[in-house]
Amino acid sequence: MLTIDIKGLNQLSDALMKLPTEIAQKELTNALLAGGHVVGDEMEAQAPRSQDIGPRPKNDQHIADNIVVQAEGKVIGSAAEVVVGPSKAVSAKARWTELGTTAHAILKKHKKVLSDGTNIFGTKVYHPGERPRPFMRSSLAVSANAALDAIKKSLADGIQRAAKRVKKN
DSSP states (O other): OOOOOOOOHHHHHHHHSSOOOHHHHHHHHHHHHHHHHHHHHHHHHHHHOOOOOOOOOOOOSSSSGEEEEEEEESSSSSSOOOOEOOOOGGHHHHHHHHOOOEEEEEOOOOSSSSSSSSEEEEEEEEEEOOOOOOOHHHHHHHHHHHHHHHHHHHHEEEHHHHHHHHOOO
């Protein structure tokens, strides 16, 4: 999980504290989502795509097509949290791509032999491993300033909207 601490936003923080808690939390979440989408777009752009060779099985999806930005429903220890990263459908593949793998054996599970449809490999094959191709960490590094700008702008606009609503009531 990636965490960004925003510093230098004391005035915005003071303005948030003056608003009712529900409104402040909603506006903070919206601001974090705005920043999260900036990071998510960069992550999607940097995520490797496998070469398409025809119809893909349901469980074999591109990582780039499965980057999600979502607000956490139950936050513990903070006012709001947003998660940016690969969906559950591709999380294992994304982790292996990001960090790489060492050489390892692949054993049969439910089939009698391992095959790709035309070739039979036997009950055990050796995978040579994969070099790391980081795209998650580098996308945060590249888009951090733009994400902070999006958070600041969204938060400032949200506070103004919320202040107008509070004044009307």
